Amino acid sequence: MARRRRYSRDPLGLRRALSGLLLPGLVAAMALLAALALAGAQGAAALAERWQRGAAAAVTVQIPDADATRLQRAVAALRAMPEVASAQAMEPERLTALLRPWLGDAPAISVPGVIELRLRNARTDPVLIGDRLADQVPGALVEAHGLWVQRLAALARSLQAIALGVLVLVAAVAAAVVAVGTRAGLAARRDAIEVLHGLGARDGDIAGRFARRLGVLAATGAVVGTVVAVPALALLADLAGPWVGADGRLDSLAGLPWAGLLTLPPVAFLVGWGTAQFTVRRWLRRLP
Incomplete structure (x- = not known):
């Protein structure tokens, strides 16, 4: 059965x-x-x-011939912009360490001041921020990471x-x-x-x-x-x-x-x- x-x-x-x-x-x-x-x-x-997300929101600002006053003026101008979430001048020691593989310990050229910038919105055009900053700090150059x-x-x-x-x-x-x-x-x-x-x-x-x-x-x-x-x-x-x-x-x-x-x-x-x-x-x- x-x-x-x-x-x-x-x-x-x-x-x-x-x-x-x-x-x-x-x-x-x-x-x-x-x-x-x-x-x-x-x-x-x-x-x-x-x-x-990180690359789009991160922007680098270069200030040629930057002394302490010029660099602080640029940082203050950036922090006053509503599109900017944070702006921080890079320490000279850190900048020297980043450039050491290419320029050595004692670079023969003048190194510009660098400001690390983060935007509130990744869609914000960094060129507009650079133009407004250049009006207050002549020679300021904004570099975004759009290509990357x-x-x-x-x-x-x-x-x-x-x-x-x-x-x-x-x-x-x-x-x-x-x-x-x-x-x-x-x-x-x-x-x-x-x-x-x-x-x-x-x-x-x-x-x-x-x-x-x-x-x-x-x-x-x-x-x-x-x-x-x-x-x-x-x-x-x-x-x-x-x-x-x-x-x-x-x-x-x-x-x-x-x-x-x-x-x-x-x-x-x-x-x-x-x-x-x-x-x-x-x-x-x-x-x-």
Whole structure:
């Protein structure tokens, strides 16, 4: 009786024909790669956003032939502007240390005074601030970092595009793996399928059984791959914490792309289900 009940639930014997660990293992590897791509895309976006935000809001002001009075007058003028969040003259010792690799300990040229400036809004045009400052302190020169901001934005877009391409490639490879597994199952149960098909079984019923079985196997592999990816991604996030402003393991775990990671098993199930449906229906149409 128990054998008949199991047979009625699985008349094609798919649990035996599709019971290996190869398909879930391959899908697990694909899920691991997809998780790494998701984390890479999110990490690149966060890093670029932080650098862009800091670079866009940071402005350097140079004051040629700056004595203490001239430098303080420039700082006071900048602090009086509503667009300026902070203005601080750079200490001569720090400026000398920054220039030492290029000019040595005793530069032969006159070094201008430098003021570090941060804007309240990164969209503020630093040229306008420079023009207003030059009216009060002749010769003042404002240097923004617009070029580096543009390069960082282009780098972020390129990395995200690469990650998207990796995800598409992983999905395509996973679909190919499922298709190969489906054909192997069809070849193993060809006689039983032909008998059921000849007795009037609908193509949708046969394809549905294959699709459910392969969808479950693909989802199982994706769960394993995602679980394996989490500690690796947490370690990478912990190492990258100082660069993106995170601190501690809790921040590392919270910073993972959980929304994307949790969607990997359902997406793997849909890929397996859809690929099996297409492959089996196409194979059945060729039967006499």
